[in-house]
Amino acid sequence: xxxxxxxxxxxxxxxxxxxxxxxxxxxxxxxxxxxxxxxxxxxxxxxxxxxxxxxxxxxxxxxxxxxxxxxxxxxxxxxxxxxxxxxxxxxxxxxxxxxxxxxxxxxxxxxxxxxxxxxxxxxxxxxxxxxxxxxxxxxxxxxxxxxxxxxxxxxxxxxxxxxxxxxxxxxxxxxxxxxxxxxxxxxxxxxxxxxxxxxxxxxxxxxxxxxxxxxxxxxxxxxxxxxxxxxxxxxxxxxxxxxxxxxxxxxxxxxxxxxxxxxxxxxxxxxxxxxxxxxxxxxxxxxxxxxxxxxxxxxxxxxxxxxxxxxxxxxxx
Numbered sequence: 001x002x003x004x005x006x007x008x009x010x011x012x013x014x015x016x017x018x019x020x021x022x023x024x025x026x027x028x029x030x031x032x033x034x035x036x037x038x039x040x041x042x043x044x045x046x047x048x049x050x051x052x053x054x055x056x057x058x059x060x061x062x063x064x065x066x067x068x069x070x071x072x073x074x075x076x077x078x079x080x081x082x083x084x085x086x087x088x089x090x091x092x093x094x095x096x097x098x099x100x101x102x103x104x105x106x107x108x109x110x111x112x113x114x115x116x117x118x119x120x121x122x123x124x125x126x127x128x129x130x131x132x133x134x135x136x137x138x139x140x141x142x143x144x145x146x147x148x149x150x151x152x153x154x155x156x157x158x159x160x161x162x163x164x165x166x167x168x169x170x171x172x173x174x175x176x177x178x179x180x181x182x183x184x185x186x187x188x189x190x191x192x193x194x195x196x197x198x199x200x201x202x203x204x205x206x207x208x209x210x211x212x213x214x215x216x217x218x219x220x221x222x223x224x225x226x227x228x229x230x231x232x233x234x235x236x237x238x239x240x241x242x243x244x245x246x247x248x249x250x251x252x253x254x255x256x257x258x259x260x261x262x263x264x265x266x267x268x269x270x271x272x273x274x275x276x277x278x279x280x281x282x283x284x285x286x287x288x289x290x291x292x293x294x295x296x297x298x299x300x301x302x303x304x305x306x307x308x309x310x311x312x313x314x315x316x317x
Contacts, residue, residue: 055087057108059099061117061252063226064206066092076276083272095203096173103128109260110269114252115302116175122296127259130294131266132273134251136225137289142298143248146176148184149212149227150219153239159188161243165218166198168208169314175302176223177205180246182312183305192314199317209235219243250302253294 063069069092091108093099096117103111104125111128113121121128136144150156156165170177185192192199200217202208205226212220213235224245230236254273256266273291 055089056110057089057102058091059102059108059111060090060092061096061099061112061114062092062094062204064204068206079276083276096171100124100173103255103257106257106260108257110254110256112252112254114173114175115250115299116179116306117173118253118255119299119303119306120173121255125257127257128255129258129296130253130298131256132270132291133253133294133298134291135289136251139248140289141248142251142292142294144176144251145224146180146246146249147222147224147227147242148181148219148244149209149222149236149240150243151212151215151239152241152243154218156219157243159185159190159244162190162219163195164197166200166216167192167196168200168202168211168217168220170205170208170221171201171203172314174221175249175252176246177208177221178314179302179305179309180249181221181244182309182314184244184246186309186312193317196317199314201316206230212236212240250294250298253299254291 060069060073064072073090091102093102096114099111099113100117100121102108103113104121106125110131111121118128118130133142135142139145148159148162150162150165154165156162169181172178182192198217200211202211202220205222208220208222209226209230211217213230224242227236227242231240256269258266261269270293274293276290278290
């Protein structure tokens with residue numbers, strides 16, 4: 001198992017290389033023999049089978065720092081190495097947009113995205129579909145929540161108290177770190193461009209937390225699991241509290257380019273992840289309680305919010 005780093009426009013890109021894939025002889029037989037099979041709806045499907053020597057390429061959102069994600073991905077790598085016998089590359093992307101671009105342009109086969117980034121990817125390439133969705137360890141269900149965390153020592157207790165303060169979003173493509181909080185701001189009559197003294201995009205949930213802890217901003221948009229992690233580690237002292245929490249959001253899915261794989265391979269990938277032991281299955285590097293099947297309809301409510309706010313732009317200042 002190797003961890004490889006390489007420069008990219010001044011940044012270091014981290015990539016986790018290791019071996020994996022389902023019993024490849026079984027896949028090869030099933031993939032080549034299903035090209036004339038019919039789907040459950042009676043339609044004929046093609047079953048492309050990437051070469052055995054070609055790694056399965058998986059893009060991963062930069063949820064935490066690359067080093068932390070590399071370390072936390074290793075148990076998943078070891079599990080998959082035991083079950084699957086084909087190389088795989090986990091590529092932790094520099095930002096959310098890069099992850100979307102890689103799966104849309106078919107430069108990777110699978111990707112770990114959030115609800116909003118999946119919707120954007122599917123909008124650009126309809127072959128991108130959800131494979132599985134993680135079960136959140138905090139909720140015990142395949143959803144999580146967005147929160148706004150503020151430094152209460154700055155007299156911030158409500159959304160209205162954010163006016164005139166410094167605020168950090170995660171990314172314009174983040175579900176919990178932008179879209180859902182923005183929806184709440186609009187409902188509350190808050191315009192960040194007009195009402196906030198400073199606006200920053202931190203780039204990842206961990207970086208947003210660090211900006212808050214370092215006093216760069218007074219409040220951040222985050223997901224609850226990330227906040228609880230930071231609170232437990234001592235990164236955030238008791239002055240930092242949740243002042244707002246969203247309704248449930250579909251958990252970040254693993255998506256696949258259905259054009260590249262036949263149904264048998266897709267099912268085998270789903271089974272490998274669903275059957276994985278608890279604690280080693282979340283490629284975001286966060287604790288989860290396993291995976292369950294996902295479908296496009298699970299993200300319809302988020303898609304409607306995205307459609308409504310699609311033209312809303314919030315620039316840094």
